[in-house]
Every structure is written in C-alpha cells, then in structure tokens.
Amino acid sequence: MKRFASLISIAALAATLVGCAGTAVQAPALQPAPPGAIAAGKAEVLWLGQATMRITTPGGKVIVVDPWLTTNPKTPAAFKQLQALGKVDLILVTHAHYDHFNDAPALAKMNNVPVYNGGGMGPAIVSLGILPTAQVQRFGKSGTVAPFGPTGVKITAVHAEHSSELVWKNPATDKEETHFGGEPVGYIIELENGFKIWHMGDTGLYGDMKLIGETFKPDLVLIPIGGHFTMGPQDAATAVRDMIKPKYAIPIHYGTFPLLRGTPAEFTSALGSASATRVLVPEPGQKVDF
Template identity: 70%
Template sequence: MIRFRAVVLTAAVATLSACGTSPPTPTAVTQASTATTPAAAGKTEVLWLGQAAIRITSPGGKVIVIDPWLTTNPKTPAGFKQLSSLGKVDLILVTHAHNDHLGDAPALAQLNNAPIYNGGGMGQALVNLGMVPAALSQRFGKSGTVMPFGPAGPKITAVHAEHSSELTLKNATTGKDETHYGGEPVGYIVELENGFRIWHMGDTGLFGDMRLIGDRYKPDLVLIPIGGHFTMGPQDAAIAVRDMIRPRFAIPIHYQTSPQLRGTPEEFTAALGTGAATRVIVPQPGEKVDF
C-alpha cells in the first residue's frame, strides 16, 4: 500500500512576467512508489532521490534521470537502492564526473540500454575507460541543445556551472585511486513537451551569468544546490533565485548528505525573505512533485 503525505510548501507565490506563460501549479508532494506509473496526462513528475539524483517523467511519458547516485547514497530511500526500482529509463544526464553525481550512471545505462548524455566533455572518458560502450555515450557542448526523442519530445540544453569535474577510479590491478579527465561541469535546461522548463543546476557556485541563463531560458523550476562547502550555500542560492533567475518554483538539493553540506531548506527560505516571488518546494528523498 502506498501512503501519501503532504509536505509544506514555503515562501511567497507570485506571477512573474519574465517567465512567460503560466505553468501548472504543483500538486501536493507525495511519496513515490517504486512501481513504474505514467505521469498524469499533461503533467510533469519530479522525483528527488537524495543529493542531486532526480527522475523526471515528462507529460509524454519519457523518463530522464539526472545524476543517479543511488546505491551508496545515504539519503536514497531503501526502496530505490536497486537500480531496477527506477523502472523504465529512457535517458540519463550527468552534470559532472564526481562520484556523487556520475554514481550509478554507467550501470543504469547498461541496465536500460539508455544513453548517457553529457554536455561537458566527459563522455569520451567514459568510453575510453571502458565504463560504457560507445553507443551509450552521447556528447554535446555548453549552449548546445539536443532533441533525443525528436522535435516533439523534450529538449535539453547544457549550460555553465561553476565547479570541477575530476573522474576518480580505483585501478583494479594496483588497488590505487587514479584521477582522469572528467570534462567540465554543466547544468541542464530540460524543456518538456508542454513547454515547462526545469534547470538542474548540478554542483555550482554563484556566478553572474546565472542572470543571463535565466533571461535566455526562463526556467519555471530550478533544482538548486544549497549545501555549501562544495557548492552554493543557502545565502548564495537565495541570491541566485531571488535576484538573478526569478523562477516560479525552486527545489533545494545537495544538502546534508555529508557533514560538510550544512545548508538547510529553512536557511534558504529565510535568506530568500518574505518578498521573494518564488515558491520553494521541499520534498524528502523518495517524494515526488507533479507539475
């Protein structure tokens, strides 16, 4: 039996003319089932699985998984530790090569015969290191837009992120860790069939061109890191949302997975202030939001 529970949605709600046509209003946050069920007609489902791991089910039924660190992620619910529990996966996006983002992407790709798309140059390293076959590694570049499902399907654009991207593996022969080229960090603008736009920011610090990216792509929802230490903390994330991007909705990610990631959603919403025109949605890992 699946139990559903609502999560409080915090911060002010307002209409922003900068974001174009009004997107759907999100329904209550609910506990996700490991069973694969299509999103309701015309809806987008966003499932958070801890850290930066996200499963997006589009209105047309396409399943896009971003940064799937699951099997060793302490925040991923037990029901999603088995990769098969994600159900059908059509496409995988990886923002950069750090293990808490690349994570289980190679195994998930081969399990589903689903390609990994990377806009930062990491793809060739995955192939050269034998992590995925060439057919499952699709490359593009920052500011490039790909349409993996054809013109009528979701469109994906790689955008800048301010971070690093080392690819560290243990050499099976020597038993020592080796660091390889991991490309550049990126974020992704995912535009769904109904025009709803999601910006998964990956790991990033605050940078001035967030305003340009916001003005150019007008994301309705941002998935924004708030943990600090390796990424923006709550105060910088609030500056990005309130002063630069001005999305309708924000979901904080990448926090409290380890002791260094101290930022909290409460600190984020407090830093936004009562006049912020963004609704902050705070699911727990394993909960989904329908838009």
C-alpha cells in the first residue's frame, strides 16, 4: 500500500527545524513515499493530527499511538481509512478520551493486535464488550513491557496530569454512558537501537517531568502544546527547556479545535534561544526519519 507522506531526513534538519531564534520553518510539502522507504537502522515517526502517531521501528515493527483518524479533522484524507496505515503490530492508548481511543478497537480487530494501556483502562473496555480480553494488555505506571521479546522494543508507562473518562454508547439503550477509563499515562518507547521517544499523551505541567527526563533521557518528546486541556506553549517550553532537555521535540495536540489555541511558533518563541532542543514541525501526514 502506498504511503502518502514525505520523509524528513535528520540530515536535512535545517529545512525542517525551528531555529534557536524562535522562527518557525515549515516542513516540506507532502510527497509520496514508497513502501519500505525507511532505511535499515532508522526510525520513522508519522504524525496524523492531534496525538495520533505511527512509529515504525528500526526493526520494522509498527506502533500506533492514540489512534483517532476516521473523524479527526486534522487527519489527511489519505489516512481517513484505517487500512491506509498498513500493517500494525501494536496499539498504545494513553487514556480513554475519544480523541485518543476512538479508532483503537476497530484498528485492533482489523489487525488482530493488542491494545496496551498502562493506566488501568483495560477492565472497562473488556467489561463493556468493546474488545475481548485477548486483545487488551494491561500494565501499570512505572511498569515496562517488551511486547516483541526481550531484545526488542521496551515501553514504560509514566505519569500524565490529566483525566480519563470513557464515554460509551450503550447499544441496548442507544444512550451515551460515562465510565471510569483508568488513569492517563504517557509512554517512554525505547526502540531496538536505543532511541527513546516520550509520547506524553495529554498532560499538564508537573514537577516529576524532570525526574522522568533524568531517568530515561528521551531523545524525542511528542509534547502537547494546545492548551485548555493540556499544557499550552509556555508550560510546554518550561517542560522541554528546564526539565526534560531532549534532543528533539515535536509539538502535538494543537489546532484541532478552536479551544486548542497554542501554536508551534508560540512554543518555540517561549522556548527561547538558550534551549539546545531542536523543534520539528511536521504537518499532519508528514513523517520524520531518525
């Protein structure tokens, strides 16, 4: 299946980064990329709007985080059909809100793969009949799993400062019900080559970001900046500059709705010239090659 996203090479960072002076530089225009275009030993991170990410590991495993595609206004038309993602090996969900969980059950059934959640959401989605037990993998905050074997990808659930209501339409009554959806989490995803990605999910600023940064030393953070429900640009800049200090940051969870007012330009301006972190600003449907 063709992929409809451009590759952004780290070798061409000057064309895709936001510079230290705080001026946003647009990512290249979308261009087709053939299957298998990722080079051996590299990772590929594709942003599809809001918090939805498709991560292809150096070993060829495909992890989809927070899949919300079919009704996501920021998802490119080419990815509105779940089949367009290609093969999927694992799904991670940070919390139960629809804009992070909505397409996870259908995607899991389509690919016969598990949904992993580190915040205790599993019992609710099993008891409600959303997914069978065999497709729900539970672990907890600070727990680490190796879903592809001991020498493969390692995933650790970490804290997120948010909520996690699960809104479910009861087929018997055709009415929406609100259920406990576990606790919100973020994920440290360590790839086979040691590259570490922190998908922060939805979160506000909290002091232990510094501890998590010092413990795991993530190379890349996928950080919400939209505000209202999560950190805005100022708090996100504080987290990156003063607490986590990653090599790279990709802003997510902004611009999808009018309430999510934070912008990448505001984020990089707040970050300031003292930060060594390079900010990548792909458009939805573009991917970054590490």
